[in-house]
Amino acid sequence: MNILIQHGHVIDPANNVDANLDVYVANGKIAALGNAPIGFKADQTIDATGLIVAPGLVDLSVRLREPGFEYKATLNSELQAATAGGVTSLACPPDTEPTLDEPGLVEMLRYRAKKLNLAHVYPLGALTRQLQGKNLTEMCELTEAGCVGFTQADFPIVDTQILWRAFEYAATFGYTMFLRAEDPYLAKDGVAHDGEVASRLGLKGIPAAAESLALATLLRIARETGTRLHIQRLSTAEGVALVRQAKQQGQAVTADVSTQHLHLTELDIGFFNTLTHIRPPLRTQRDQFALCEGVKDGTIDAICSDHSPVDDDAKLLPFAEAEAGASAVELLLPLALKWASQHNLSLTDAIARITSAPANIMGIPAGTLGINHCADIVIFNAETYWKVEAKQLKSQGKNTPFLNLELAGRVHYTLVEGLITYEPSSPN
Amino acid sequence: MHNPQLHADGRLKHLLSIEGLPKRILNDILDTAESFVGVAEREVKKVPLLRGKTVCNIFFENSTRTRTTFEIAAKRLSADVLNLNVSTSSQSKGETILDTVNNLIAMHADMFVVRHNQSGAAHLIAQHVPDHISVINAGDGRHAHPTQGLLDVFTIRKYKPDMHNLRIAIVGDVLHSRVARSEIHALTTLGVPEVRVIAPKTLLPSNVEKLGVQVFHDMRAGLKDVDVVMMLRLQNERMTGAMLPSPQEYFKTYGLTQEKLRLAKPDAIVMHPGPMNRGVEIDSSVADGLQSVILPQVTYGIAVRMAVMAILAGGGQA
Secondary structure, three states: OEEEEEOOEEEEHHHOEEEEOOEEEEOOEEEEEOOOOOOOOOOEEEEOOOOEEEEOEEEOOEOOOOOOOOOOOOHHHHHHHHHHOOEEEEEEOOOOOOOOOOHHHHHHHHHHHHHHOOOEEEEOEEOEHHHOOOOEOOHHHHHHHOOOOEEOOOOOOOOHHHHHHHHHHHHHOOOEEEEEOOOOOOOOOOOEEOOHHHHHHOOOEEOHHHHHHHHHHHHHHHHHHOOEEEEEOOOOHHHHHHHHHHHHOOOOEEEEEEHHHHHOOHHHHOOOOHHHOOOOOOOOHHHHHHHHHHHHOOOOOEEEOOEOOOOHHHHOOOOOOOOOOEOOHHHHHHHHHHHHHHOOOOHHHHHHHOOHHHHHHHOOOOOOOOOOOEOOEEEEEEEEEEEOOHHHOOOOOOOOOOOOOEEEEEEEEEEEOOEEEEOOOOOO | OOOOOEOOOOOEOOEOOOOOOOHHHHHHHHHHHHHHHHHHHOOOOOOOOOOOOEEEEEEOOOOOHHHHHHHHHHHHOOOEEEEEEOOHHHHHOOOOHHHHHHHHHHOOOOEEEEEEOOOOHHHHHHHOOOOOOEEEEEEEOOOEOHHHHHHHHHHHHHHOOOHHHOEEEEEOOOOOOHHHHHHHHHHHHOOOOEEEEEOOHHHOOOOHHHHOOEEEOOHHHHHOOOOEEEEOOOOHHHOOOOOOOOHHHHHHHHOEOHHHHOOOOOOOEEEOOOOOOEOOOEOHHHHOOOOEOHHHHHHHHHHHHHHHHHHHOOOOOO
């Protein structure tokens, strides 16, 4: 199957391409950019006039909820959502039921995802069995089964001795640790940033220091043990400063931030809006500004959706009892574009943070339109605004704090391995 | 952001929190309460303002005093009263808050009085009731206890009518106290120029000064020349542990004694939302002393709750 994508504006940060070029896809791979390869005959032509053609997006955190939480979301619904949002490769955390801590489970998940022919799924394996922070998982076996790194999801290791050993073991084989920095004691029972809003609303707070204390520990242990560390979901100004400092000292550390933290603050909690109950909590305007600046100067390498679909009932509870998380994979592109336009940055800047940068962190051959690479492509209109409405979202979780917001950046086509997996008119 | 407590025309729709209510509404409630104080002294302690209406007290958290005063208030307004104690433990196994509420809506209740151990529970319910039903927050987690805040300012107004000329100290566990938050909002809205909070750092929420209060850790300095001392209840489970070492040390540092009270103005009044821990936050001689207005608080509480219900039901003066 050969596809010709005509008259589009190609932006491919990985290869420094920013030009009006035709894209030729053959046998699931990028065959050429610009001039047709000899003998190329298109089976299908996509007219991309006025549209941007970019590498398919790469998302560092998408909860698929399978196995175990099918009432929140299913592999099918969330991978449909991913491709509707232009995401063609994603990392999924292991906090499922059962936990992704055994090779068989990882293989099964990848097999089932593959059969759906939607986005590529790259599991993050559990660092410790059942994420209990006690016994290491079989990291080599899990890597062979397809894991691209190891994480504790929202269950930080309490015992620093175990943490240290986990780092050493991972470093032995060159695996990357994907960890969120949060001191479990300071964050205990907390549901909002420990500041003015939480004090007013009577919500238990999580101080900014919960992040910086844990972060200092993680950075230090990573440095001592020579482990590649990826910090997930930075949320505070102090956290950004610590990562910046570590990078300046030459440490092999990367970081991401969620689209929610780039655009919202504690003030958005309003009158106990449970859709803004997310983890880590939304912080102050000062923190939000520092996060945006951190992405701008490269301290924060990538933007992710931290997609966490939940069922409606889980949000129809008092704020603290409502389940944390936002359904966000379909908004990764528009929210990254919004960040770039707010900071007078180019489309290339935005796209790099959601394609090549996260692909490098995961160490996967994605986020590029390089010749002979897998033809994972997103074609979108960067200018048309659309309104975020629950009924439009393909994700089973309608829990987005951005409901009713008008956003620019609408996906027209998503191609995975050279096949169109999403177009707006498709019946799914 | 639309204020969920108000109708589009600015009238009170629900009473969820003092925060965000204009002074006009607070004064309206206090003035209406004034007219209800006399009702209890009549031979027939009833007015017909809520005749034919059903008030439903839904208490997801145990309470005797607050529930009783709401019940008396509703009955004195001639309403039918339904009391429902839903223990949160049995609730967590099945029915959600909204299930419970929807069942009561189906029974044609007109007004809900709600208490819950989670901040924001009353807002959640208010968002999901049909237009004709009003919700009164009788305490949600650490967030708000607006009728307590109102009855406290009502009591203060009775003894110290010039609110614009007062210095008031709130003493104790502000961190966990919905009462303190409601008191602070009520006092600052009504124009009290100086509201102080006195507590150890472990019992103060972060950025508490943003609520418009001055912070004191030294009780003696904080009580100096105040007109009103509002004590807060210290929960048993917080008397020992990481917040405080012992009730004895707490009494020594933050308990109200005659000796400390002498630092306040000679005519200062002493208040407490009850139930009191004698010998922990307050000495018996102070609680039962001449400056104590703790029992009048309870009496006025009924009038204030009657006023809130009457205003929400669209009625006015007695």
